[in-house]
Amino acid sequence: MPINNKLKKVWYGGDYNPEQWDKRYWDEDVRLFQLAGIDVATVNVFSWPLLQPAEDEYDFSMLDSIMEKLQEGNIGIILGTSTAAHPAWMAARYPDILRVDWEGRKRTYGGRHNSCPNSPTYRNYAAALAEKLAERYGNHPGLLLWHVNNEMGGYCYCDNCAKAFRVWLKKRYGTIETLNKVWYTAFWGHTFYDWNEIVPPNLLSEGVHWNWQRSNQTSISLDYFRFGSDSLLACYKLEVEAIRKHSRNIPITTNFMGTYKEMNYFDWAPYIDVISWDSYPAPNQPPSMNAMTHDLMRGLKDGQPFMLMEQTPSVANWQPYCKLKRPGEMKKWSYQAVAHGADTVMFFQLRKSLGSCEKMHGAVIEHVGHGNTRVFRECAELGEELGRLGDVLIDARPDAQVGILYDWENRWAVELSSGPSNDLNYVKEVHKYYDALYDLHIPVDMVGLNGDFNRYEVIIAPLLYMIKPGFAAKVESFVEAGGTFLTTYFSGIVNETDLAVTGGYPGELRKVLGIWAEEIDALYPEDTNELVMNGAIQELQGTFSCSFLCELIHTETAEVMATYGEDFYAGMPALTVNRYGQGLAYYVATSPEKPFLVKLLEYICKEKGIESLLPFQQQGIEASRRVKDGRNYLFLINHNNTSFVANTGLPSSFELLSGKRVTQNIELPAHGVAILQV
Missing domain, CATH: 2.60.40.1180 (Golgi alpha-mannosidase II)
Structure with a gap:
């Protein structure tokens, strides 16, 4: 179900933590919210110790007062379940709830997201709290949305997780013989004879981690990332089941973190009523990266509008350099979210905390405590504009004809790969293609492997390293029917268990692309090669710089459009196109400079009749x-x-x-x- 549109406008508000304040501030808070046009507040995100001060004791008196105060002020309520940080008594009494980190260290109490997702203690208490909240507030007239946990993420490597991982593996592979085969355990003599011999892949065992510390088994690490995402999803689903016993008609979400590496959000999306995410672009981040992430969040549920759940009104205190948003920037980033499909504009936080690590984080109401600040005035101006817009934009959908493929599991596999370069960065490479289309003012959808390709004229799939069963046939069908497909170097290398394909890269994509790849040359950061056009495209002539990786490919049925200009592979194909059925399949064998990508994608879109939103490129x-x-x-x-x-x-x-x-x-x-x- 989408968000509740009872407000008949773009929701405007953010995280509010009145339990951190004396009650004498509450009336002034509500008055300032109303003055700023704020009509939604997210509460109860980190209140578990207040709600459950002891094992058999619940106390909802303060939350009752908060809900009442907001309702009196006509402020809609997003109600958190508070399960992102467990109480101290729980950790002292049940140490199984505490995580073990990647280095094998058992955590003590403290921080947040310190609960093992496979701890029976955590799961039981979290579900029980969610049910208590739903039973009490499920029909509250001010309730707009349920907010489960908060920014869920992180893995655990404890004994509970080891046991659960073995169960997960048995379900996935059935027999230990199959597991040994798909993990290629004959390498270095790492064969398993019993499920109990398998331990979580951390620094002490078989682990490969994001910091490129390599060991034997990339396959076990890849499966552990799948298992870790699934474990957290199971916790989310338990809370949803508990809420639904008493609150059937209120949508439920949990806030995502954009391109956050550790969770496969496409797997989560079917269980989320409305996608929400927290957007904190760095001051020096290109605007196209944030635009791409908005499009990715929208793409999780096939174009359904999403929620901007958090952004800072001004400064993010956790960035290396806490640079203020300049006048107009907060409004600009807010409208960028709306432009790409958001039906809410929300902040963290509404009133600034007095202590701890976020006391210097931006807020609508600063420590000075009144509305006579630059930030408050800008927030009030935006609130007034959103009020005037009303519901004119609610549920409006973008209409892109270009889709860019994004796959979390492929990203994990790419960045766990032992070669060809430690600088492989999946998000960065995907963004290069998005950024070129962004400069051309051509709308883009971010699409998952299971997305409907037939909605698009062009599908772009950078770094398609892992090919899952059925995907190549889907690409062939798309191209054969007249679609244009483009992929790049380091594609079609492995299957879903990270075993290399035989018979020549790009494996199952070889037929549709009409090429086979022999070697990959990794260039040092300071090195470049040349990509020389051969005149096949009239609009794209000359020589361009390329770098990072140069794949040595041979054509079979494909036509060569550009060759390398330097090194021993000068003259070998660097860009090819293959006619397959009624469509075309392009292969970019290297990482070209941006001007080349802009010209190539402009040509491809023009050939497919895809028009820019503006008559010509306009910088910035x-x-x-x-x-x-x-x-x-x-x-x-x-x-x-x-x-x-x-x-x-x-x-x-x-x-x-x-x-x-x-x-x-x-x-x-x-x-x-x-x-x-x-």
Whole structure:
């Protein structure tokens, strides 16, 4: 179910922790919320010790008061389950609840996300608390949404997890003989004879971790990441089941963290009523990276609008350099989320904490305690605008014709690989292609392996290292029917258990791509090669720089469009295209510079009749579109530090924020936003 639209507008609010404050502040908080146009508050995210001060004792008196105060102020409520940090008495009485880290160290009480997801103690108490909350508040008139746990993540390597991992493996592989085969345990003589011989892959055993510390078994590490994500999902599902006993019509979410590595969000999406995520772009991060992540979150549920659950109003205290958001930037990032499919704009936090690690984190209400601050004024201005917009954008959907494939398990496998380069970064390589289309103002959907390819004219799949069963046939069907498919070097190398394919790379994709790959040359960071166009594409001529990896490939049925210009493989293919049925399949055998990718993708899109949202590239201007009831809403966002006159290519349109009719050109101030109804 989507979010409750009883507010009939984009939800506006954020995390509120009144249990940290004396009650005398509460009335002033609500008054300031109303002044800022804030109509939603997320509460009870970290209150487990207050709610359950002892094993057999629950106390909801403070939460009752908080819920009552918000309802009196007409503030809608997102209710957390508080299960992200267990009480101290629980850790002292039941040490099995504490995690063991990757280095094999047993944690003591402290921090958050310190609960073992396979601890029976944790699972029982977390589900019990969720049920108590649902029983008490499930029909509360102010309740809009359930918020399970908070930013779930992290793995545990304790004895409980070891036992659960063996059960998970038995279910996946059936026999120890099959496991030995798919894990390739004959290498280094690591054969297992009994399930109980298998231990979690940490630093003390077979572990391969994100910091490139390598051991024997990448396959066991890959499966442990799958198991870790599944273990956390099982905890989430237990809380959902407990809530649903008493609250059937209120949607449930948990807040994701964008491209967070340790969880496969596509696996989670079917169990999440509405996707929500926490967006904290670094000050020096390219805007296209945040745009891509918004599109990824939207793509988890096939384009359903998502929630911006957290962002900072100004400063994130945990970044290496806590740089303030400049005037207009908070509003700009908020509207970027809305442009890419968000139906909420939420902050962490509404009132700034007095102590601990987030006391310097940005908030709508600063320590000074009143509304006479730059940040509060900007938040109130945004609140007023969202109020005027009403529900015009609610449930509007983007309409991209280009899909970029994103797969968490492929990412794990790529970055666990022993070669060809320690600098392999899946997200970075995917972003290169997204960034080129972003500069071309061409909308993109981020698509999972199980997504409907037939909705798109073009599918792009960078670094498709792992090919799962049935995927190659899906690509062949897409291309044969007239679609255009593009993939890159280091694709079709292994199967889903990380065993290398035989018969030539790119394995099962060899037929549709019409090439086979022989070797991969890893270049040092300071080295480059040349990608020389051969005239096959009139719009793409000349020589371009390439770097990082150069794959040595041979054509079978494919046509060569560019070759390498240097080294012993000069003259070998670097870019090919293969006609397969009614469609085309491109292979980019190296990592080209951005100008080349922009020109190549512009050519591919033009050939498929895919038009840019703007008449030409306009530096620092982001364009995105949402569609509802036959109307197009074109978002223009100025990421420049100075004003910019954008050419919309439209003879006339209506700008929603100003309420004015505009002609072809519109001036956007630094970090300014326009929403044009077309």
